[in-house]
Amino acid sequence: QVQLAESGGGWVQPGGSLTLTCTASESISKVDAMGWYRQTPGKSRELVAIVTSRGGINMVDSVKGRFTIARDNAKNTVSLQMNSLKPDDTAVYYCNAHQARPYFNVWGRGTQVTVSS
Numbered sequence: 001q002v003q004l005a006e007s008g009g010g011w012v013q014p015g016g017s018l019t020l021t022c023t024a025s026e027s028i029s030k031v032d033a034m035g036w037y038r039q040t041p042g043k044s045r046e047l048v049a050i051v052t053s054r055g056g057i058n059m060v061d062s063v064k065g066r067f068t069i070a071r072d073n074a075k076n077t078v079s080l081q082m083n084s085l086k087p088d089d090t091a092v093y094y095c096n097a098h099q100a101r102p103y104f105n106v107w108g109r110g111t112q113v114t115v116s117s
Contacts, residue, residue: 001106002025002026002031002097003108004024004025004095004096005023005109006020006108006110006111007020007023008111009111010112010113010114011114011115012113012114013116013117014085014087014115014116015084017083017084018082018085019080019082020113021079022036022108023075023077024077026076027073028071028073028078028097029073030053030099031053031099032052032053032098032100033050033051033052034050034078034095034097035048035050035078035095035098036049036080036093036095037096038089039091039110040092048063048080050069051069051070055071057069066082066083066084066085068083069081078095082113088115090115090116091112091113092112092113093110093111093112093113094107094109095107095108096108
């Protein structure tokens with residue numbers, strides 16, 4: 001089963017930028033959807049952005065115009081470019097791989113993003 005590893009988290013001041021990268025242990029070319037989610041203490045994990053195997057993209061309204069998701073099937077990676085970061089973007093960010101048939105839903109361990117002055 002595919003394994004996912006996130007990298008690129010850290011601390012940044014408001015208005016700054018970070019790029020998160022999710023690296024898969026095997027090919028993601030046929031994975032239905034690769035995505036980024038985030039979670040803060042006491043809250044449910046929420047979708048940030050996903051990209052399908054056909055290139056379709058869905059993003060939560062709060063990050064539209066600031067975040068960009070990109071899928072590189074040749075490198076088995078999915079990146080999340082985050083610009084104009086706000087304190088509300090502070091969370092643990094998780095990479096996800098979802099496939100309907102055969103079914104699997106795999107999570108990475110997460111990477112912390114902290115936006116503060």
